[in-house]
């Protein structure tokens with residue numbers, strides 16, 4: 001997260017860290033994700049690599065220490081959208097089925113709680129929250145570096161970003177004709193605040209009359225926080241049927 005602030009415990013209880021263990025090493029953070037039900041989470045398709053042993057860490061604020069509120073749950077199965085295209089990043093969505101222990105997956109606490117799915121389109125210009133452990137801007141002296149170089153934080157961050165009209169986002173001077181109906185832009189055309197590498201799959205949450213809905217998933221961008229290059233998110237509303245069908249399967 002570029003710009004923004006450190007999160008506080010319990011503020012974003014649906015945020016998870018997706019961690020993989022390749023070749024028997026320690027689990028390491030690769031992406032974010034959003035808990036949507038006790039046994040189900042959403043992430044980006046581009047976060048899923050085959051044959052890797054994955055866990056989700058819920059309720060934790062820091063990556064390097066075990067916290068009492070943490071729940072570490074194995075991923076039983078990842079369901080990647082069959083229309084996912086790694087070149088265009090179309091349909092960049094995956095469901096994670098969590099493994100139950102004694103019939104329970106995530107236990108609801110002050111620090112772990114599922115977000116709702118959206119049921120309606122929200123207006124452009126609306127302020128929503130993006131969060132994760134992705135790359136941060138780096139300050140050197142009085143110079144703020146955007147896009148690169150970057151540092152990875154140990155503590156989760158969040159930032160407020162604005163939903164941006166797709167017509168605006170598709171202008172040649174912005175992202176051009178790289179967007180499809182399953183994507184939504186959010187951020188600031190002036191730059192400075194954005195999601196970045198390592199935030200992928202994590203939630204863009206909006207308040208809809210007091211209900212927190214996962215409106216987007218961090219998907220891609222041209223650099224991070226650059227002028228005229230807002231972040232691109234998977235438009236969760238576009239995938240409701242896919243989510244519902246695959247959560248029963």
Ligand code: 4AZ
Nearest residue numbers: 195196197220221224231
């Ligand atoms: C990435 O590389 C990435 N500014 C994710 C999000 C954004 C840029 C890059 C959005 O995973």
